[in-house]
Amino acid sequence: MVSEDTIAALATTPGESAVGVIRLSGPQALAIADEVFRGHTKPSRARDRSVLHGEVVSEDGTSLDEVLLAVMRRPRSFTGEDVVEISCHGGMVAPRLILRRLIECGARLAEPGEFTRRAFLNGKIDLAQAEAVCDIVRAANEKAHRLALRQLKGGLSLRLARIERVLFERLIEVEAEIDFPEEEIDEANRHALMESLDAAGKQLRVLLGTEEKGRYLKNGLEVAIVGRANVGKSSLFNSLIGRERVIVSPLPGTTRDTVDARFNLNGFCLNLHDTAGLGGSDDLIEAEAVRRSLACLDSCDVALVVIDVSEPLSEADRDILREVTKKPHLVVANKIDLPARADLGLLKQPIKVSALRGDGLEVLLEHLKEMAREKIGGLEMDVAVSERHAQCIRQALEALERASQALEGGLSLELIAADLRLALDYIGEITGKKVTSEVLDEIFARFCIGK
Ligand SMILES: Nc1nc2c(ncn2[C@@H]2O[C@H](COP(=O)(O)OP(=O)(O)OP(=O)(O)O)[C@@H](O)[C@H]2O)c(=O)[nH]1
Ligand SMILES: [Mg+2]
Structure with missing residues (x-):
């Protein structure tokens, strides 16, 4: 995805503090930085992941603050776009002046969670990881923080990917059988399919079991x-x-x-x-x-x-x-x-x-x-699913259950394939492979501005 506009936001909380950080992301990030920054090197000429020292100046050249400016070029940045991070003095004034200057030069104020949303849309992280970013910021204790960090590193996504892979392989097999209707599904295949459905169900139920503890830990x-x-x-x-x-x-x-x-x-x-x-x-x-x-x-x-x-x-x-x-x-x-x-x-x-x-x-x-x-206590595993994830898992489990029953009852393979596909869709909703923009809006609305 290529965003047309460049977004900017204060990434630190306003108020008395040693430093304030302003983030800029999008196609114009480097051009805007060139316009507002005075230093030895132009941001657009700077090496990827380098830090420049200089000043941010207003239109008439007056210094707004002395800053450090970090350049992170696409696609190796958090959002996958060109990103500039400006560290200035903290407090109520300097960060706001700089933000205002960036907006004057064509940036738009970011919406809550928009940086992370872009990271998701650009495939830098999946949806479960994006949600972990929010959890990290909100974590009220060390345990919740550690859990969110593991999820950001892909703990949950990895487990789901394993389940998805098996279900997907089985779906392909079932669909192949559908294409050759003259041959009955043989006993060995039926048995293997049943085992896979059981195993996937078991793993999903283990994940579901982490919801309650995760909730206590977070809230x-x-x-x-x-x-x-x-x-x-x-x-x-x-x-x-x-x-x-x-x-x-x-x-x-x-x-x-x-x-x-x-x-x-x-x-x-x-x-x-x-x-x-x-x-x-x-x-x-x-x-x-x-x-x-x-x-x-x-x-x-x-x-x-x-x-x-x-x-x-x-x-x-x-x-x-x-x-x-x-x-x-x-x-x-x-x-x-x-x-x-x-x-x-x-x-x-x-x-x-x-x-x-x-x-x-x-x-x-x-x-x-x-x-x-x-x-x-005892939540020493690397993941705990959220309420949203649990909802998806429950629906995936129902679909798997129906597929098992259809298989046992000797019902048509089309029905089994449909439920397998449905289960995969629900799992995909967790990592964001299959997700509506309404769900995304709801998730990112919980974020703070600047994340
Ligand atoms: N001696 C003594 N007095 C106490 C103790 N705890 C509370 N009190 C007194 O008991 C009275 C009521 O205390 P509160 O804490 O307002 O009681 P409460 O249960 O919140 O009362 P309500 O809000 O009216 O339901 C106050 O005069 C307190 O000082 C205690 O451990 N020892
Ligand atoms: Mg009282």
Whole structure:
């Protein structure tokens, strides 16, 4: 694919920083660079992958900033087009002035993910690799980063290519049989075909099995703090994240909206949600607050049920404890600094803490870590598929299943061939061999500008 226009964008985040990087890609990249750059060598004359030192100047020759300019010629650049990267001083001003100057000279502001999209369209990377670029930028922890890096290097694509190759060979065989209808499909071929379908199905199911862990790794574990009003949920929330993020007060019903905070627990990402107290719902706002708390409880991966030990267990406490038995949860017995009036014997392994003084928080974090490890840990394989990939794999599996049944039932070879082709199409959607522009739009919309 040859793009007609040359795109430019700031590749670093604007704001106070040591350097800012502006990217330029497209057929006019070197010509535009020649126009704005003053140095010993013209960018268009520079060797591939060389770095020039000089200035970017405005139309009347005034210096906009001192820069380093890297030249990466097509097709050996990231996008496969001529690329120029300008490193200037960071901050709010210099990068913007330079970007504006590039646009004056004919570049167009890039859309989110457009550089990576061009890399994909020019065959530099496949779609799964392009998605990995986005995951790398977004990775919230080292594990997620490592996983995305492996995917960028082609870990997933390689596995899929192996499955595709086998299915494709079988498809050719089946189609050859269709062309010679007088000959029945012989038993050995039927057997080989069945085995290949089984093996491909098995490999696809292994990949499918990585989705959940991959999701936890990328997005983190959702942890909801629930309990009746005034038990100290918000105090616990603040103590866990280490700052006074939410309001704490002796009045029941302080928290109304659920409040979220992300924090890193030894490399595991946790999304902690503070919720409104469950139980009382006299007025309209409180009823809505409770509805939100219940929704949060419903969608979380782990619930922390907070109990106030300075008061006897109430019916509301018991209701909540019954409610959470359906999902992974920890019972947190709070306010142990006060005289105990709750019968802790009724609780299942309560973790005793004082959110106020910080007692027992280490133990609570240890338990959370253990739960995170169970969900996320053990993902030492080189790939984890995304929701989009999983969707394609499920459809490919269905097609393979139909092909197997058709084969077993002695149905026509045309049907088997059609399903094999369908399975290949779905697998091809993952790496982007077969993909609609709507799917591409959706994928690249998640990217940031400059990637
Ligand atoms: N002594 C003692 N008081 C605590 C402890 N944790 C919280 N409190 C107090 O309990 C009261 C309620 O605390 P919050 O954190 O607002 O409780 P909450 O569960 O978020 O309350 P709602 O948002 O109203 O549902 C406040 O006065 C806190 O200071 C604790 O460990 N010990
Ligand atoms: Mg609260």
